[in-house]
Amino acid sequence: MRTRVAVAAVLLVAVAIVLVFPRHLDTALIGAVDRLLPESARIPTAPPYDRSFYIVEDVLNILLFIPLAFAIGFATGRWWLGFVLAAALSAGGELIQIVIPGRFPSIQDFALNAIGSLIGAGIAAAVNRRRRLRRLSGGAGDGGAAGGRSSRRRARQPR
Numbered sequence: 001m002r003t004r005v006a007v008a009a010v011l012l013v014a015v016a017i018v019l020v021f022p023r024h025l026d027t028a029l030i031g032a033v034d035r036l037l038p039e040s041a042r043i044p045t046a047p048p049y050d051r052s053f054y055i056v057e058d059v060l061n062i063l064l065f066i067p068l069a070f071a072i073g074f075a076t077g078r079w080w081l082g083f084v085l086a087a088a089l090s091a092g093g094e095l096i097q098i099v100i101p102g103r104f105p106s107i108q109d110f111a112l113n114a115i116g117s118l119i120g121a122g123i124a125a126a127v128n129r130r131r132r133l134r135r136l137s138g139g140a141g142d143g144g145a146a147g148g149r150s151s152r153r154r155a156r157q158p159r
Contacts, residue, residue, distance in 0.1 A: 069119070
């Protein structure tokens with residue numbers, strides 16, 4: 001459990017840094033990927049941007065929040081909390097960008113981050129449900145340790 005909470009905390013800090021960093025980090029990432037592509041497939045990372053730059057940026061906005069919402073939902077066992085906290089971080093990050101030189105808040109970025117948060121929370125819900133079903137069925141595939149403990153707990157409850 002501690003490991004899950006630690007991973008969620010690290011991801012939370014990392015995403016917060018990305019949101020408030022004085023310049024767009026996705027431009028550097030797109031530039032790094034771009035250098036791997038052949039000349040004909042390159043994505044411009046300086047104005048004037050073409051459509052492919054904005055598509056990649058939108059995809060990165062979604063991908064950024066999937067692991068965060070998943071980690072929070074998985075660590076807490078509450079998928080909805082992963083969604084709410086990740087989306088709240090996105091909203092806060094977009095609002096803070098009002099005062100950061102070179103950054104501009106965007107409702108579209110918030111919406112894309114919220115989509116990523118929902119995807120991550122949905123994955124956490126599926127994983128949490130599967131883990132819960134395994135525990136209830138006696139811990140099959142769990143290595144036996146967690147299933148054994150919950151079986152003993154269940155046996156004591158009726159008394």
